[in-house]
Amino acid sequence: MPFMALYVEELGAPKSKVEWYAGLAVSLSALASALVAPVWGRLADRYGRKPMMIRASLVMTFTMGGLAFVPNVFWLLALRILNGVFAGYVPNSTALIASQAPKHRSGYALGTLATGVTAGSLIGPLMGGVLAEFLGIRQVFLLVGAILLICSLMTVFYVKEDFQVVEKSEALTTREVFSRVKDKQILLGLFVTSMIIQISAQSVAPILSLYIRHLGQRENLMFVAGLIVSAMGFSSMLSSSFLGKIGDKIGNHRLLLLALFYSFSMYLLCAVAQTPLQLGILRFLYGFGTGALMPSINSLLTKMTPREGISRIFSYNQMFSNFGQVIGPFVGSAVAIGLGYRSVFYTTSFIVFTNLLWSFITLKKYIRVKEIV
Template sequence: MQRWKINLIVLMSGNFLVFAGMTMIIPFLSLYLKQDLGLTDNHEIGLWAGLIFAANFVTSFLFQPLWGKLSDKYGRKLMLLRSGFGMSIVMVLMGFATEPWHLLLLRMLNGVISGYTPAAVSLVSATTPKNRMGFAMGTLQSGGTAGAILGPFIGGLLADSFGYRPIFYITGSFLFLASFISWLMVRENFDRSAAALKKQVSVVKGFRDLMVIRQLPVLLTITFLIQFAMLSPMPLMPLYVQELHGTTENLAFYAGFVGSVTGISNLISAPLLGRLSDRIGPTRILLISLAGAGVMLIPQAFVGSVSQLLIFRFLLGCFMGGLIPTVNSLIRKHTPDGMESRSYGFNSSALSLGNMLGPVMGGLLSGLIGIEGLFILSGILLFLTCIWATRALRARRST
């Protein structure tokens, strides 16, 4: 088997373990704050959940460009292992938190050392033939999506049976296993001696050099807007499920199922849309996916039952499979060889910024417009992003 395919399989599996571990507790964060850490006011819970969820992405936004620079200097695999083993330790420590601010600080630390998935994307992009990039990016995301599917589902079952704290210890174990498998099996043809001889520029200078490439600022902005729109309603999703479900019986299971169903359709659609993007171009897939995701977000504000919510979340996932993978494909297409890690580092910062501001704004706005209003606003934002991206990317191609 070709080396790029072996790396892709291993890193897809690693992505699965990372996302399975990370999503076991995040969908139930508001319930954890309410039942284990003693918060009672729903608005206070929503605000804390948004801040804690976003804290990881605040520090990730700041540090990802640095890890991207070091990745180009010392190798992508080293950054992969640094992130994976470090996050496994931090995640276990979260199981010992007794106050909301404990979780806040640990999430910030997790963001400092995070970066398994961006490193995996960078490594795959550097070793995959360009004519197979759409397939590779879609397949890599499908591994993370599969983990995101099973993570909330398993976490819901464990939470109903044992409570929330054990999930942190299992999450740490998953992250450690993903890092260990990557250490054993991933191979990277990286010449550190040659990299050391290259002139090293600062993070700011590297950013300026990349932003001269006309397509990259547009793509980074699209990444930010996608994550901002998708994450805004998430801190209050378990409470929304509780409102629709009408009882606390098996609540964690249903909240996990709502989180999982989007991943199921995403898992199916990402490789298919990736193959299609190799044939008709990633730009078309990106624009169609933006419009489709916007359509599927708005009806979620008007559902009357959990089953109706599940239908629209499933359809949303079908279009989500064509968002970030196609952006990654386009970034690789327009980035000069040898600068892939920096490019993906900055894109990871844009993603983290969206992940950070989305939940915070969602938590702040929840007291005014509720989660129903957040669904509507998010859908409109994706529509506007689609219109702007159509014009911006077309203008870049014509210049």
């Protein structure tokens, strides 16, 4: 994904619209995923999360691997839309673990899952950078397809789920699921925070490799871009499980507020970076914030949600996250075209700070509520 803008250039898109098409390639997939997420969540609550994980990884084997063969940017966009329609491996794995783990250990369990996800964020861009540099970007997509096929087979044979299929007449309606949530204001706040996290992450994604080039990197651009993206994944991987334990002790809502403030500070500093090395160091430090954000949200959702409807709650959270992935690239591309690359980081830091203030107001009066702590 860090090289999407460069791939759009390779496919022959007009130079004046490279950022636009790169943003579309990221956002259209997320938009399609957002629109169908509640449907997959409802099916997961009836038939189990494992079948949904197999469905997602099998289809993405072809949609991601197929990107290696697209002749132009329009086929790229079509496959990205199809990829979004059938996506959902990580949200369903999150719901599976959340439904199986004891609630008082949910922060640690979900933090451990986040370690696996961020390990992929570490290995993927670095491996993609090396292969793209020496073999070409298309070969990277072939590798992704092969990895997703392995993921499908591992899910079929090694993932276990204690789940009884629910008859349609016995299944909770979506309205009943939401009616059992104790505090809908906090629920909405968590959904919006998930969206803001993705807006902040995706606003810089389409322009990151171009920003690195702007900072003076000319040689081995794709490798350096992959290294800088991986730096954040490495620090997040180191911290997710540990921070999940911390959240279980001090309260996940407190950890969430601290992580939002930390993220705001890191984005502000990234805006004033002068060299690719400085940017890489700041991205590494920023990873400690991302290591706390999503595990905190997922743990709070787990504690608030009835197990019978946990997939639907997580699917709606995923829907908000996907909307953030839709909005983020457009924000980043528009700001980059109009005001320059640095302004993207300033704008993102302002968005995160606004979310911090709202989250503090939402959670402040519940700080002493036992159910949330």
